[in-house]
Amino acid sequence: MTTPQLDKTYDPKAVESRWYRVWIEQGYFRASIDHPGEPYCIVIPPPNVTGSLHVGHALNHSLQDILIRWRRMQGRNTLWLPGTDHAGIATQNVVEKQLITEGLSRDALGRERFVERVWQWKATSGNTIVNQQKQLGESCDWDRLRFTMDEGLSKAVLEVFVRLHDEGLIYRGERLINWCPRCLTALSDIEVEHEDVKGKLYTIEYPLENDPGTKLTIATTRPETMLGDTAVAVHPEDDRFKHLIGKRVSLPLTNRTIPIVGDAILVDREFGTGAVKITPAHDFNDYEAGERHQLPRLPIFDHQALLDPAGMAKAGVEPNIATPLEHLPVQKARLKIEQALKDRGLLMKVEDHKMAVGKCYRCKTVVEPYLSPQWFVRIQPLADPAIKAVEEGRIRIIPEGWVNNYLGWMRDIKDWCISRQIWWGHQIPAWYCLTCNDRQILSVGNRTTVLQGAKPIVSKSDPAQCPICGGRQFLRDPDVLDTWFSSALWPFSTLGWPDRTPELKTYYPTSTLVTGLDILFFWVARMIMMGLKFMGDVPFRDVYIHALVRDAEGQKMSKSKGNVIDPLHVMEQFGTDALRFTLASMASPGRDIKLAEERIEGYRNFANKIWNAARFALMYLNGPRAALPPAQRAFPDRWILSRLNHTIRAVTSELESYRFDRAATVLYQFIWHEYCDWYLELIKPVLQDSAHPDGPSARQSLAETLETTMRLLHPFMPFITEEIWQTLPHRGDSIVVQDYPVVDSAWSSPDTEQQFMLLEHTVGLVRTGRVLLNVAPGQRIPFYVGHDDQTRHRQLHQLQHHLAHLSRGTAEVKPSNDWPSGKLLRLVTEGLSVGIGVTGDVDLGKALDRLAKQIAEADKEAQRLDTKLNNAEFVAKAPPEVIAEHQERVRTLSRDRALLASSQEQLRAMLGT
RNA sequence: GGGCGGAUAGCUCAGUUGGGAGAGCGCUGCCCUUACAAGGCAGAGGUCACAGGUUCGAUCCCUGUUCCGCCUACCA
Numbered sequence: 010m011t012t013p014q015l016d017k018t019y020d021p022k023a024v025e026s027r028w029y030r031v032w033i034e035q036g037y038f039r040a041s042i043d044h045p046g047e048p049y050c051i052v053i054p055p056p057n058v059t060g061s062l063h064v065g066h067a068l069n070h071s072l073q074d075i076l077i078r079w080r081r082m083q084g085r086n087t088l089w090l091p092g093t094d095h096a097g098i099a100t101q102n103v104v105e106k107q108l109i110t111e112g113l114s115r116d117a118l119g120r121e122r123f124v125e126r127v128w129q130w131k132a133t134s135g136n137t138i139v140n141q142q143k144q145l146g147e148s149c150d151w152d153r154l155r156f157t158m159d160e161g162l163s164k165a166v167l168e169v170f171v172r173l174h175d176e177g178l179i180y181r182g183e184r185l186i187n188w189c190p191r192c193l194t195a196l197s198d199i200e201v202e203h204e205d206v207k208g209k210l211y212t213i214e215y216p217l218e219n220d221p222g223t224k225l226t227i228a229t230t231r232p233e234t235m236l237g238d239t240a241v242a243v244h245p246e247d248d249r250f251k252h253l254i255g256k257r258v259s260l261p262l263t264n265r266t267i268p269i270v271g272d273a274i275l276v277d278r279e280f281g282t283g284a285v286k287i288t289p290a291h292d293f294n295d296y297e298a299g300e301r302h303q304l305p306r307l308p309i310f311d312h313q314a315l316l317d318p319a320g321m322a323k324a325g326v327e328p329n330i331a332t333p334l335e336h337l338p339v340q341k342a343r344l345k346i347e348q349a350l351k352d353r354g355l356l357m358k359v360e361d362h363k364m365a366v367g368k369c370y371r372c373k374t375v376v377e378p379y380l381s382p383q384w385f386v387r388i389q390p391l392a393d394p395a396i397k398a399v400e401e402g403r404i405r406i407i408p409e410g411w412v413n414n415y416l417g418w419m420r421d422i423k424d425w426c427i428s429r430q431i432w433w434g435h436q437i438p439a440w441y442c443l444t445c446n447d448r449q450i451l452s453v454g455n456r457t458t459v460l461q462g463a464k465p466i467v468s469k470s471d472p473a474q475c476p477i478c479g480g481r482q483f484l485r486d487p488d489v490l491d492t493w494f495s496s497a498l499w500p501f502s503t504l505g506w507p508d509r510t511p512e513l514k515t516y517y518p519t520s521t522l523v524t525g526l527d528i529l530f531f532w533v534a535r536m537i538m539m540g541l542k543f544m545g546d547v548p549f550r551d552v553y554i555h556a557l558v559r560d561a562e563g564q565k566m567s568k569s570k571g572n573v574i575d576p577l578h579v580m581e582q583f584g585t586d587a588l589r590f591t592l593a594s595m596a597s598p599g600r601d602i603k604l605a606e607e608r609i610e611g612y613r614n615f616a617n618k619i620w621n622a623a624r625f626a627l628m629y630l631n632g633p634r635a636a637l638p639p640a641q642r643a644f645p646d647r648w649i650l651s652r653l654n655h656t657i658r659a660v661t662s663e664l665e666s667y668r669f670d671r672a673a674t675v676l677y678q679f680i681w682h683e684y685c686d687w688y689l690e691l692i693k694p695v696l697q698d699s700a701h702p703d704g705p706s707a708r709q710s711l712a713e714t715l716e717t718t719m720r721l722l723h724p725f726m727p728f729i730t731e732e733i734w735q736t737l738p739h740r741g742d743s744i745v746v747q748d749y750p751v752v753d754s755a756w757s758s759p760d761t762e763q764q765f766m767l768l769e770h771t772v773g774l775v776r777t778g779r780v781l782l783n784v785a786p787g788q789r790i791p792f793y794v795g796h797d798d799q800t801r802h803r804q805l806h807q808l809q810h811h812l813a814h815l816s817r818g819t820a821e822v823k824p825s826n827d828w829p830s831g832k833l834l835r836l837v838t839e840g841l842s843v844g845i846g847v848t849g850d851v852d853l854g855k856a857l858d859r860l861a862k863q864i865a866e867a868d869k870e871a872q873r874l875d876t877k878l879n880n881a882e883f884v885a886k887a888p889p890e891v892i893a894e895h896q897e898r899v900r901t902l903s904r905d906r907a908l909l910a911s912s913q914e915q916l917r918a919m920l921g922t
Numbered sequence: 923g924g925g926c927g928g929a930u931a932g933c934u935c936a937g938u939u940g941g942g943a944g945a946g947c948g949c950u951g952c953c954c955u956u957a958c959a960a961g962g963c964a965g966a967g968g969u970c971a972c973a974g975g976u977u978c979g980a981u982c983c984c985u986g987u988u989c990c991g992c993c994u995a996c997c998a
Contacts, residue, residue, distance in 0.1 A: 018960070203995085230997060242998095277997055285998050294996045347932080365995085410926065414993065417925075421994095526993080534941085563991080594946085595935080600928060601991080603934065611947060614960040625957035674936075674945070679943075689957075697956095773964090780964045786953050817955085870942075877941090884977040891941055891979095 015627060015736065019620035021584030024732045029143060033139040037081075037745045038148040038450055040088035042515045049085040050516040051077060052549075053149065053498050054524050056534065058093035058156060059100050059134045062141035062559045064566065064604065065525065067576035071525045071589045071668055072555060072596060074147050078724035079664055080149070080520075080855055082749035088516050089148060090503050091207055092155035093135065097434040097492040098192055098371045104130050104433075116455055120432050120487075127433045141577060145726045146585055146655050148745070155503045157495040158435070165502035166435045166495050167469045169543060174467045179427070180438075183461035185289075188201040188379030189369040190314035194430040195383050195489060199530050201367040201376050201510055210362035211347065212282060214355045215241060215258040221445065225250070225258055225269065226357060228281030230364055231291075232350065233316075233342045235260065236326050238267055240287040242298060244278045245271030250566065261355050262346070265325040266754045270302045275836045290380050302617045306380060312456075314377045316342050320723040339377075382461045384428040384437060384488065391538040392422045398537060398547050406552045407667050408598040418530055425489045425535075434489030439465035442475035443482040452486055457487055470670075487800060497535035500548035515545075526555060562604035583613040586726035590615065593725055594673035613679060616729050619722075622685050623733040625717050629696040630738070634712060635705035639755050643703050644811065645691035646710035647761040652683050653721075653758035654716055660721055684718065687769070694814055712738050720752045767801055767841070768808050768815075774815040774836045774843040781856040782845060790818040790845060793833070795825040797840035797904060825908065835912035837863075837905045853916050858911045867906040874899050 032038065036709030042048075053074050056066055063796055068503050073089060081087040105115055115123045118467035139154070173179040187196040211232045214224035225241060238260055243250035250269075250685040257266040275298045276285055290308040299306060299382050307324040311317040313395025315338055321331040330349055334342050350356040367376045377770060394421045398404050399412060406412045428437060441450060441463050465486060466472045498506070500522075504513040518540070524533060533552055559565055561570040561610045567573065579588050590612045639650050656679040663672035695707045716737045723730040723744050734744040741747055773793055784790055794812065796802040805812070805822045812820040825835070833844045847853070874895050877883050885893060 017958075059997095231998090275996085275998080280997055282998095286997095292996085292998085294998075297996085336954080362998095364998090385940085414926070418994080529993095557992090597935070600935080605934080605947090607947065610933075610960080614958095617960050618958065621958035621961085623957080628957070673935075678945080685958085776963060777965090780952070783952085786963075787955060847960090874942090877979075880978065884978080886978045887941075 015620065015624045017624070019584070019617045019729060021586065021616070021728065022581075025144070025146070025585055025728045028731045029146060032743065032745055033143075033151070034150070035743065037743060038150050039152060040086065040091070040150045040516075042086075042511045044086035046084045047242040048088070048516050048520070049077075049080040050088040050519040051521050051523065052090045052503055052519055053092060054522075054528065055092045055094040055155075055157065055499065056138050057096040057099060057495065058131055058138070059096070059103055061137050062145070064574050064576050066138075066142075066324060067145060067598065068555060068558055068590060068602065069523060070142060070145055070147050070526060071592045072553070074145070074589075074727075075669060076521060076523070076664070077148055077526075077722040078727060078745070079749060081745070082720065082723065082747060084748065086515070088153075089152050090140070090155065090516075091139070091147070091149035091151060092157075092499075092503060093138065094492055094496055095131075095434060097429055097431055097489060098194065100127060100130070101431050101433040102192065103373065107837065115432065123432055126209060132622070137167075144577065144580060144585065146589070148727075153503070157492065157499075161505065162495060162498070162502045163435055165498050166490065166505055166585075167438050169498060169505045169539065170438055170494075171467055171469050172543075173386065178390060179384060179467075180387065181288075181384050181463075181465060181699040182381060183380065184385070184402050184426075185291075185293055185377045185378045185380050186383050188312070188314075189372065189374055190312065191374040192369060192431070193312060195379075195381065195426050195428060196369060196376060197426045200370045202373075203365045203367055205363060206366050208362050208364040208366075210281065210360045211350075212357040212359075213261070213350055214357060215261060216288075217253070218257040219261050221259070224355075225253065225284050227284045227286045229672055230362060231339075231343070233346045234261060234288040234291045235286055235346070236308070236321060236324050237288045237290050237309040238286045239289060239299065239304040239307060240267050240302060241269050242272040242275050242285045242287055243358050244270060244276040245273055245285060247276075247278050247283055250284060251726055252801060261875040261911065262327055262349055263325045263332045263355065264327065268302075270298075270304075272298055272301065274298070274301070282494055291378055293378055295303050296378070308380050310339070310377060310379070312379070312381075312784075314339055314375075324472060333741075339375075356357070364685070382463075383426050383461065384439075384490075386427055387424040388422050388425050388538070391421050391542055394541045395419060395534065395537040398541060404537065404547050404550065404552060406554065408554065410599060410909065411526065411554050415529060415534065417908050419534060425491075427494050427599050428486075428488040429491055430487070431489055434492060435495060437486040437488050437490060438469060439467045439486040440483040441465055441480060441486070442480045443484060444480040445475060445479050446484075457484070459484070459486060483633075489542055493531055493535060497533055497539040498543070499756040500536055500540055506543070517544060518547050519549045519554060521551045523553045523555065524834045526554050527557070529554065551667075556599070556601045558592075558602045558604050561603055563601065563603050576608065579606070579609055583609045584616055584728075586616050586729050587613040589727075590673060590725050593669040594677070595670060597670040598668075615681065616726065618681055618685060619726075619729060619733070622680070623715065624687060624691055626711050627736060630708055630712055632699065632708055633705045634709035634738075636709050637706050639758070642706050642710055643692075643695070644761065644764070644808070645688055646689075646707065646714075647758050648765045649684065649688040649714050650710070650756040651758040651762055652679060653717060653750075654752055654754075657717075657721060657750045658752045664724075673725060676725065680718060680722070682758075684714070687765075688714075691811060694810075695871055717750050720744060720747055723747075762835045764804050764808065767796075767804055768811055769837065770841055771805065771808070771812055771843060772815045774838065774841065775812075775818070775845065777859075778834055778836050778843060779816075781859055782851050782853075783855075784845075786817070788817070790816075790817065791821065792818050792846070793821050793823055793825070793828045793842075793844035795823055795828070795842050795844075795902075797842075801840070831915055833912070833915065835908055835915075837908045837912075839899055840904065842908060847919065848914070853920060857913065860909055860916070864906060864909050864913070867902050867909070871899060871902045874902070 077087050077089040108114055187201050189196055208230050210228055210230055212226055214226050217223045227241060241258055245251055254271040256269050260267050275294055287295045287298050289304050290306040299414045309317055309320040309324055315336045318335045334345055341839040369376050441459055446463040449460040451458045451460060500519050501517055504517055506513055536548045564572055587609050591609045604681050656675055659675045660672045692707050695701045695703045716739055719730040719734045731744045771794055795804050796805055809820050809822055828844050832847050834847050836843045851901045878895055
């Protein structure tokens with residue numbers, strides 16, 4: 010038999026694309042409802058269709074692939090369902106920017122042609138991220154790739170919208186909503202990011218209508234909104250002001266007077282002046298206060314957040330004030346208002362003030378509360394079951410710490426604004442009869458607005474006839490749905506819902522959702538609500554929430570900071586397996602990942618180490634192999650089988666609890682520091698002697714353990730493990746579809762492990778001695794070993810030839826008091842003694858320093874233990890086994906110390922000091 | 923303002939029934955020893971943030987403080 014030869018260093022590029030192609034060709038990732046195993050399904054958090062893979066995706070996807078590959082190998086009926094979402098606002102923004110560079114605009118193009126352009130863009134760039142995912146080795150069932158705007162998923166959206174509307178859970182109404190004046194659309198509450206900024210607090214005087222000499226002083230951070238004030242509020246129990254309630258003030262800069270109202274909710278007596286202006290059209294609190302006091306709402310900004318002439322006219326703003334303000338943005342208007350108030354002596358003071366402003370999560374523009382008719386989901390009835398599902402443990406959130414976060418948000422949830430004033434997305438299935446809604450449909454330029462009070466016909470298909478007037482002319486609601494509305498249906502819409510498909514029956518509820526914290530509310534919470542509502546069951550059993558990836562300094566990665574780590578570049582440079590292993594090993598719960606390239610390089614080295622272990626194995630695997638029962642194998646084989654068994658148990662249980670970091674650490678330690686450092690070294694003498702009687706069993710153990718280790722590692726490092734596995738003796742076509750290793754009690758051998766620890770300590774001591782005495786690495790030396798404990802001493806005899814081999818010398822096992830008295834460096838630890846001959850002209854400085862240090866440490870430790878043992882309370886109250894252990898340690902220490910001291914004296918004697 | 927998490931070796935982080943403090947990277951010294959210099963061997967380095975409390979005994983449990991993150995919120 011000829012053995013395949015491997016190159017000296019591992020070259021990821023040479024193997025990755027090759028194996029991925031094979032895996033796809035063989036259909037290993039394809040799921041089938043006929044598979045006999047218990048289903049295990051993950052739906053991918055769909056990335057933006059026009060995006061590209063960033064390191065956050067790489068983490069998220071690596072973890073999912075580890076789970077899926079692991080479960081597939083365990084024989085489960087696995088489905089990892091991939092897909093992308095249409096990312097309404099973001100994608101529309103991208104295409105609009107393209108149009109600008111062509112001198113076009115979406116308005117110039119018109120809705121239909123614009124949407125066509127977006128589809129074109131999706132067609133050209135939509136595969137980018139999918140190809141990058143393949144590069145990462147993701148074992149998705151690509152035949153089932155879904156997109157939120159697919160026909161099937163769109164059907165699901167229609168179905169859900171219409172059913173929720175019919176049940177009264179979707180309604181249209183005019184409310185104050187978050188409005189992005191740049192994207193020109195409504196946003197939901199959670200699409201607004203709050204950011205602390207340094208602002209100013211303006212104190213302004215409003216004169217009383219019937220007593221202009223008396224003034225009510227208010228404080229505001231947004232003086233420009235005063236033009237739309239419709240009341241001033243004071244606390245009803247505030248003795249300073251309560252007599253003013255019911256009176257009116259003249260609103261400066263306008264011809265209006267507005268009432269003073271008492272409002273205990275809005276007003277905090279301690280803050281500012283104790284009096285607050287109320288602008289219901291431009292502030293959420295004021296909007297609610299306005300409801301309480303039946304105040305009019307006077308918007309003074311237009312949809313671009315510019316001062317609106319018509320609005321100002323309606324608000325009675327003095328013409329000489331209004332004219333210069335027309336079409337000014339908020340910031341500029343503020344300066345003019347400030348000046349006007351100053352001119353009239355009404356501006357008392359301006360102070361620095363810390364405040365939070367809301368920004369659009371897509372474009373970072375400051376959002377404005379804006380009064381407009383929108384569609385909402387009445388969320389409370391959906392939230393209640395979603396709260397219960399988590400409370401009752403039907404859904405587990407991991408790590409648990411996020412449960413309260415989830416519950417807190419769900420219990421305080423607000424109605425969800427789902428309409429967006431953009432064109433890319435699922436258009437709302439609502440139509441307005443042109444006859445019946447004549448007065449509610451308003452066209453200004455190319456903007457069509459359907460006013461509050463219009464009567465929509467909600468239906469899965471175009472209505473033929475108005476049920477009220479019989480009219481046949483309709484306007485379809487121009488708005489589209491929030492992208493997250495379709496994402497919320499993802500776990501069942503991707504499986505064929507609303508049709509009752511066998512896939513749905515097999516894979517729903519899905520098993521695990523892997524996601525970042527940033528979309529817990531955007532996505533996870535909404536999937537839970539929709540899943541419970543429409544499937545009558547939770548969408549997934551486990552939600553695993555992983556950390557955010559930051560740069561080495563802990564900064565959030567962003568293109569503008571230039572600190573992004575590009576996963577594609579990393580894969581190119583260090584290999585995909587290295588990247589995947591790095592991310593897995595750093596995925597500790599509840600902590601952000603600070604990623605530095607050196608870490609990835611370290612795991613590239615790990616891959617190379619594995620590669621070379623395989624090269625070593627292949628070099629010696631020629632020749633007959635014999636599979637003896639584990640107990641009859643040689644010491645190194647018994648030991649590595651026992652350790653491998655332990656590693657299988659640990660990796661499996663860590664994966665079961667989503668501790669990817671610990672699973673990775675366990676694998677790393679085993680492969681590098683047990684398998685390579687010790688096992689391969691231990692078996693070299695047997696392998697290198699082709700006539701050795703233990704050869705057949707050693708070769709069998711070597712092949713068997715390496716092959717098993719590759720299977721154990723495969724979910725983490727799919728490419729290198731496949732490449733190596735193929736060169737080893739194996740059964741089957743691909744590691745992808747082999748069984749995951751399971752614990753085998755016949756492999757477990759605690760006695761052998763004990764013995765190995767003795768070997769490890771002894772070899773360590775000899776090697777230390779060699780360094781202390783400056784013995785050349787290649788030089789073979791004679792040395793003595795002995796142990797105070799009889800059993801250990803006997804074991805040293807059994808280990809003799811291993812000791813000699815690993816210590817590069819000849820070992821004589823003999824009680825230490827039988828050793829020659831002079832010219833010997835003795836090193837001692839825990840009853841174990843090693844003696845190395847000292848030749849005349851060696852520098853003993855290092856050795857003496859070491860002995861002195863050991864003695865000092867022994868003294869210190871002995872003193873610490875003595876103190877404890879002399880404490881009557883310790884002796885009286887500590888468990889007997891703890892006391893016994895302490896006493897034993899004191900005895901060992903004192904023996905060790907005595908031996909070290911005598912060695913010290915002997916060396917000193919040699920030096921003649 | 924509220925909530926949550928973190929503070930352990932130079933750096934990044936493990937450490938689950940409280941009883942001798944760990945890994946990776948980096949650093950120092952010696953080695954191109956026929957799997958691997960992307961390597962081997964040996965080694966240095968830590969009042970486990972601070973102050974109290976519980977306990978015979980605390981990195982671990984409790985309280986408070988400081989600093990740093992994140993989430994959330996209507997303080998004009």
